Amino acid sequence: xxxxxxxxxxxxxxxxxxxxxxxxxxxxxxxxxxxxxxxxxxxxxxxxxxxxxxxxxxxxxxxxxxxxxxxxxxxxxxxxxxxxxxxxxxxxxxxxxxxxxxxxxxxxxxxxxxxxxxxxxxxxxxxxxxxxxxxxxxxxxxxxxxxxxxxxxxxxxxxxxxxxxxxxxxxxxxxxxxxxxxxxxxxxxxxxxxxxxxxxxxxxxxxxxxxxxxxxxxxxxxxxxxxxxxxxxxxxxxxxxxxxxxxxxxxxxx
Numbered sequence: 001x002x003x004x005x006x007x008x009x010x011x012x013x014x015x016x017x018x019x020x021x022x023x024x025x026x027x028x029x030x031x032x033x034x035x036x037x038x039x040x041x042x043x044x045x046x047x048x049x050x051x052x053x054x055x056x057x058x059x060x061x062x063x064x065x066x067x068x069x070x071x072x073x074x075x076x077x078x079x080x081x082x083x084x085x086x087x088x089x090x091x092x093x094x095x096x097x098x099x100x101x102x103x104x105x106x107x108x109x110x111x112x113x114x115x116x117x118x119x120x121x122x123x124x125x126x127x128x129x130x131x132x133x134x135x136x137x138x139x140x141x142x143x144x145x146x147x148x149x150x151x152x153x154x155x156x157x158x159x160x161x162x163x164x165x166x167x168x169x170x171x172x173x174x175x176x177x178x179x180x181x182x183x184x185x186x187x188x189x190x191x192x193x194x195x196x197x198x199x200x201x202x203x204x205x206x207x208x209x210x211x212x213x214x215x216x217x218x219x220x221x222x223x224x225x226x227x228x229x230x231x232x233x234x235x236x237x238x239x240x241x242x243x244x245x246x247x248x249x250x251x252x253x254x
Contacts, residue, residue: 001152001155001156001159003156007038007156010034010037010038011038011156011159011160013034013038014031014034014035014038014160014163015160015163016224017030017031017033017034018031018160018163018164018166018167019163019167019212019213019214020212020213020214021212021214022170022171022210022211022212023171024048024058024136024167024168024171025058025060027167027171028046028060028136028138029046029060029062031138031160031164032044032045032046032060032061032062032138033062035138035140035160036062036063036140038156039123039140039149039153039156039157040142041140041141041142041149042063042118042141042142042143042146043061043062043063043064043117043118043119043140043141043142043143044060044061044062044063044064044138044139044140044141045059045060045061045062045064045069045139045141046059046060046061046136046137046138046139047059047060047136047137047139048135048136049087049126049133049134049135049136049137051133051134055073055077056072056073056077056083056137057073059072059073063117064117064119065116065117068113068116068117071113072113076109076112076113079108079109080109081099081104081107081109082095082098082099082104082109083124083139085098085099086098086124086126087124087126087134087137089126090126090127090128091125091154091158091161092123092124092125092153092154092155092157092158092161093123093124093125093154094122094123094148094149094154095121095122095123095124096121096148101121101148114141118143118144119141119143120141120142120143120144120145120146121141121142121146121147121148121149122139122140122141122142122149123139123140123141123149123153123154123157124137124138124139124140125137125138125157125158125160125161125164127161127164127165127168128165129165129168129169129172135165135168135169135172136164136168138157138164140153140157166242166243169242169243169244170210170242170243170244172244183205186204186205186208186250187201187205189250190204190250194237194238195237196234196237196238199220199230200230200233200234200237202220203216203220203227203230203231203234204234204246204250206219206220207231207234207243207246207247208246208247208250213227213228234246238250
């Protein structure tokens, strides 16, 4: 799609925030701030889906009242006519794709929840892991009087979605990875059985330890673009598509 130079910079800013940390609340808030600027929007919220309890948890929000979000968690998410419909889509989707605005404004959800913070036009995106489990979402809204979102904004969200998905997967793996990494054994294995360079092996070890891009960049004294080039080469040589696949292939085969 055709983006201006400023918009490309804003997209890259969102992606960078998604790789800056292994704290899901922090990366969602930073990415949300950048998204509001990129999409000319007014309000942002993001949740993690708890599949066991079938509820949205761990809210991150911008320009919304904390008390209102508490109402959502305790009541309105169970009386919400749009969100669970939007959640079924594995792409960016407009609120009005599942319910016409003329119908939405007559619901309890709209009049007793959305309007309290001025939410009127909305687009959402929900990302899923390989097992088709929803692992996080971005909800972006504009106020009444502003133009509704168009396909262009949905395309931008779809462009960002793979990076959001990978960030959430990386965070999950960092929290559940094996308690220790036998560096020496893994280094010998990678040196003997792969075509990785010495630098790529160093980056691989850092990835296995669950470090964020920023931490790896600082520790190895390399720039972010150089680091991401190394990661692309590592994925290509080891025939994996994500950090989760990389860690599973190496750690669980030891």
